[in-house]
Amino acid sequence: MTTSTSTLMTIHEVSQRSRLSEPTLRYYEEVGLIGPIARDESSGHRRYRDSDLDNLQALACLRAMGVGIEDMRTYQANRMLGRSAAGEQRDLLARHAQRIEREIATLHVHLNYLEAKAGLWDARDRGDAEAEAEASARVNAMLGELEAVLA
Structure with missing residues (x-):
C-alpha cells in the first residue's frame, strides 16, 4: 500500500x-x-x-x-x-552526556576493583604470598573509591 x-x-x-x-x-x-x-x-x-x-x-x-x-x-x-x-x-543532550560520563567513571572503578580482586585470587591460587599481599594492598586502597561510587 x-x-x-x-x-x-x-x-x-x-x-x-x-x-x-x-x-x-x-x-x-x-x-x-x-x-x-x-x-x-x-x-x-x-x-x-x-x-x-x-x-x-x-x-x-x-x-x-x-x-x-x-x-x-x-x-x-x-x-x-x-x-x-x-x-x-x-542542554538536554549535554545533560545526558554528563550522566553517561559519570556512569562510565563508575564502571571504570568497578572494573578496576574486579581486576584487583581477580589478581588477589590469582595470587592465592598460585600460592604466591608476596603477590597476594600486593594485590590485597591494591584492593584495600580501592575500597574508598568503590564506596564513593556505590553511595
Missing part, C-alpha cells in the same frame, strides 16, 4: 526497522511521543509513514542511551521547533 508521498508500513515492519518492540511502538503512541499514527480504513491496523519511522529511530537512539520518556517528549517537541529550540536541545 503506497501513497504518492511516502510508503506506509505495518507495525511489524516499523518494529524491525526501528528495533523497538511492537508494544513499545503502541506505548509511544499512547503517551504522545509519536502520532497519532494513521490507520488502515478497512482493518484499523496502524500504518506508519517514513516520517513516523524517522521519529521512532531518533527515539530508539535516545532510549538506548537511557533517556527517559519526559526528556524524549521534550526532545521531540524541540525537533519540531527547529533552530528556535537549539539551545534547549543542546
Whole structure:
C-alpha cells in the first residue's frame, strides 16, 4: 500500500526497522511521543509513514542511551521547533552526556576493583604470598573509591 508521498508500513515492519518492540511502538503512541499514527480504513491496523519511522529511530537512539520518556517528549517537541529550540536541545543532550560520563567513571572503578580482586585470587591460587599481599594492598586502597561510587 503506497501513497504518492511516502510508503506506509505495518507495525511489524516499523518494529524491525526501528528495533523497538511492537508494544513499545503502541506505548509511544499512547503517551504522545509519536502520532497519532494513521490507520488502515478497512482493518484499523496502524500504518506508519517514513516520517513516523524517522521519529521512532531518533527515539530508539535516545532510549538506548537511557533517556527517559519526559526528556524524549521534550526532545521531540524541540525537533519540531527547529533552530528556535537549539539551545534547549543542546542542554538536554549535554545533560545526558554528563550522566553517561559519570556512569562510565563508575564502571571504570568497578572494573578496576574486579581486576584487583581477580589478581588477589590469582595470587592465592598460585600460592604466591608476596603477590597476594600486593594485590590485597591494591584492593584495600580501592575500597574508598568503590564506596564513593556505590553511595
